[in-house]
Amino acid sequence: VKNMGKNSISFFTQEMKEEFLRRINIEKQLKRALKHQEFKLLYQPQFEMKTGKIRGFEALLRWFNPSLGFVSPVVFIPIAEETGIINDIGEWVLREACSQYKQWQEQYHFNGIISVNISPTQLKKQDFYHLVLKILEETGIPPGCLELEITENLFIDALDSTKELLNELIAIGVKISLDDFGTGYSSLSYLKSLPIDTLKIDKSFIQNTSVKGVEQEITSSVIELVRKIGLETIAEGVEDPQQIDFLYHALCDNVQGFLTGRPKPADEVAYIIKKGK
Ligand code: C2E
Ligand code: CA
Ligand code: CA
Ligand code: CA
16 A cells, blocks of 8 residues: 555555455465364254254364464355365365264264355366265265255356256265355245255244244245255254244254254264264
């Protein structure tokens, strides 16, 4: 920023400068984060509504950097996407989640699902299908236990090639889940044409369903329609018992949220698996 003189108003506020420098720094640190083993995964349980049993776990990425401290994925994932670093990070996440699953399977006969978030950038890379195959082979987990969470914006461009790729993954048994449903563009009728197995109803829908009202009505008709299309439903961001009660009556298949379980490190998950059997 040029020095514009003592009395002129600087174009950048101090805050903007700091924000800019922080971003540059995040980018710099992100490039070495894998090598320095700064990532770890937490796992958040998903429960079947009918049985109360564990459906599976969603792997959620955490980054702790010695100079930046804890950085939220909400902050660093977009930067990793823009810079392309997400491809390497995403590969690490997939491999780590699958090998962790293998351990749970061997030690506790766990046979639920492991859900992994996949960024559009990763899916658009040429060899994504082969990467998934390779990691399934390496770790030896059943393809049917792996669920890939994708988002609606993936379909905005390259609709046909994206569908083709997802169909190839489904053909080998991998499950596809549509994340954050309700925050994007797609209409309910459009959903029918997408190669997906599961739909995660965004927390913005769930938030205001603790009390009777129009929000409950909207959310329950969404669940009803999604069920009619034949997709499995997961409610995200469930935070209170009234919401569970509502979702139970709305026939939502699964719940995930702080109420039923926060994201936890792998060793604590072992305890939940043993208890939840
Ligand atoms: P998401 O995939 O929608 O993940 C759910 C987020 O909601 C997680 O935030 C989770 O901790 C949080 N959450 C769970 N239950 C509740 C609840 O009851 N109430 C509220 N308010 N929040 C709840 P987190 O871990 O900070 O992740 C944020 C986002 O970062 C994720 O949103 C996802 O889009 C992205 N992300 C996380 N890990 C990965 C990853 O490995 N790869 C990619 N590509 N993206 C990731
Ligand atoms: Ca997700
Ligand atoms: Ca989500
Ligand atoms: Ca999200």
